[in-house]
Amino acid sequence: LEPPLLFLLEEYKNYLDAANMSMRVRRHSDPARRGELSVCDSTSEWVTAAEKKTAVDMSGATVTVLEKVPVPKGQLKQYFYETKCNPKGYTKEGCRGIDKRHWNSQCRTTQSYVRALTMDNKKRV
Structure with missing residues (x-):
């Protein structure tokens, strides 16, 4: 069972946005790194x-x-x-x-x- 294509495209856009961030910004925006x-x-x-x-x-x-x-x-x-x-x-x-x-x-x-x-x-x- 897969999500509709629209949602897959949104995930890909978010991935591209994340790729353009600096390492410092990415590190601070990732909740898994903060132990949340x-x-x-x-x-x-x-x-x-x-x-x-x-x-x-x-x-x-x-x-x-x-x-x-x-x-x-x-x-x-x-x-x-x-x-x-x-x-x-x-x-x-x-x-x-x-x-x-x-x-x-x-x-x-x-x-x-x-x-x-x-x-x-x-x-x-």
């Missing part, structure tokens, strides 16, 4: 509408996510970038960076609305 870690570990992946059959629209109704989007020269697959809490990734005390004496830390997957081509139960797209 996310507060809660997560996993991210591209999923298609074939894996996401239904969704909830902004009015709370359950809709069917269309696997392919019609375009003038055929059809395109819909891709969604999904980030979830990594159940194996966090420390045994919970998420990092929280004082365990005062706070109960845990990773919670949240949801957000994204644009997608869908069909309701009356077959309206």
Whole structure:
């Protein structure tokens, strides 16, 4: 499963921008060099509408996510970038960076609305 071409082109542009920076600027802009870690570990992946059959629209109704989007020269697959809490990734005390004496830390997957081509139960797209 690969991301859409548009995202691949953006990654290549970012790579070219990074190649033009001096070594000092690159060293200070790389978070891995500073030892930074996310507060809660997560996993991210591209999923298609074939894996996401239904969704909830902004009015709370359950809709069917269309696997392919019609375009003038055929059809395109819909891709969604999904980030979830990594159940194996966090420390045994919970998420990092929280004082365990005062706070109960845990990773919670949240949801957000994204644009997608869908069909309701009356077959309206």
